[in-house]
Each structure stands twice: as C-alpha cells, then as structure tokens.
C-alpha cells in the first residue's frame with residue numbers, strides 16, 4: 001500500500017526561448033519549465049507541494065540549467081546590444097562636441113564619420129537618424145547601453161570601440177574638454193581602467209596630429 005504513495009516532480013512548460021546552452025556553448029532553443037513537487041498516489045498527482053525555481057532545458061542536448069544562463073546574451077542579442085551602444089555613444093560624442101545644447105548644427109565631417117562608423121558595422125543609418133539620436137538619446141542611455149557590454153567585449157574590443165569614438169570626436173578638429181570627458185565616461189562605462197583610457201585618448205590625439 002505504502003509503495004503507491006510518494007512525492008514526484010512534474011514540470012510544466014512555461015515558454016520556449018533562445019539562449020546560450022552552457023553545455024553546447026552556442027545559441028539553442030530551450031524550454032523553460034516550472035518544476036512542481038506533488039504528493040502522488042498511484043501515479044496520480046493529488047496535492048501540490050513546493051514550487052521549485054524555474055529551469056531551462058536545451059532542445060539539443062537536454063542539459064538543464066537555472067535561469068541565470070538567460071543573462072548571457074545570445075549572438076542576436078549581442079549584435080543588438082552592440083548596435084545600440086554604438087548609436088548611443090555616437091550621439092553622446094556628437095552632443096559633447098557642441099558649444100551648447102541649442103546648437104543644432106552638426107559639422108558635415110562629423111556626420112560623414114558617424115555614418116561611416118555605423119556602415120562599417122553593417123548597420124543602415126542616415127543623417128536624419130543621427131539627428132534624431134542626438135536630440136532624443138541622453139547620456140544615461142549611452143552609459144547603460146555600454147554597461148551591458150562590459151562582460152561581453154574583450155579588452156581589445158573595448159579599446160577599438162573607444163578609439164573609434166575618439167576619432168569621431170576629432171573628425172572636426174582636436175578634442176575639446178567636453179568631448180574628452182564624454183570619451184572618458186564611455187571608457188569607464190565599458191569597465192576600462194583609467195590609465196588604459198587615458199593612454200588610448202593620448203594615442204588617438206597623436207594620430208590626428210600626425211595625420
């Protein structure tokens with residue numbers, strides 16, 4: 001008789017989602033489950049017991065993980081994060097180069113350089129979008145979009161990112177104090193150490209002088 005009584009875990013599917021499976025090491029479709037313990041009699045769930053933390057199971061290898069793995073961006077998410085961070089940073093740098101907040105003029109060399117940065121990454125982008133971004137995004141958007149990349153970009157990737165923004169800032173002449181401050185903030189938001197940031201900005205300034 002007692003053998004018919006017991007506790008069993010049943011898993012209800014909550015949704016399917018793309019994520020990076022830690023075992024496969026690449027983007028996979030996984031099923032998110034809500035595991036629930038049931039008191040069962042003769043295989044029939046009778047009384048629900050504790051609900052356990054949700055978990056996700058890889059559709060390819062069957063590996064189960066806790067939902068912490070969803071914090072790791074998929075390739076598609078990372079591409080979006082990068083594009084947003086580049087756009088926000090371009091707007092940040094362009095805004096910092098203006099004499100005041102009511103100066104709506106953007107130097108044509110700055111426009112051309114900004115569009116070239118976006119095109120080099122394969123993003124369609126035009127002057128109207130740039131003007132929209134400069135008007136509508138704020139400095140905090142740049143900081144938070146960059147913050148998402150601190151763990152994802154390699155030190156070399158961060159260095160390249162900052163160097164590109166520095167050459168954008170200097171496309172209409174030497175960097176001014178506000179541009180330098182904005183660039184330093186971009187480096188800090190990416191999690192770069194201060195000496196490294198200063199070194200990159202110094203090299204970028206030298207490159208411009210010798211160009």
Ligand SMILES: [Zn+2]
Pocket residue numbers: 021022023024025028058059060061062063
């Ligand atoms: Zn897997």
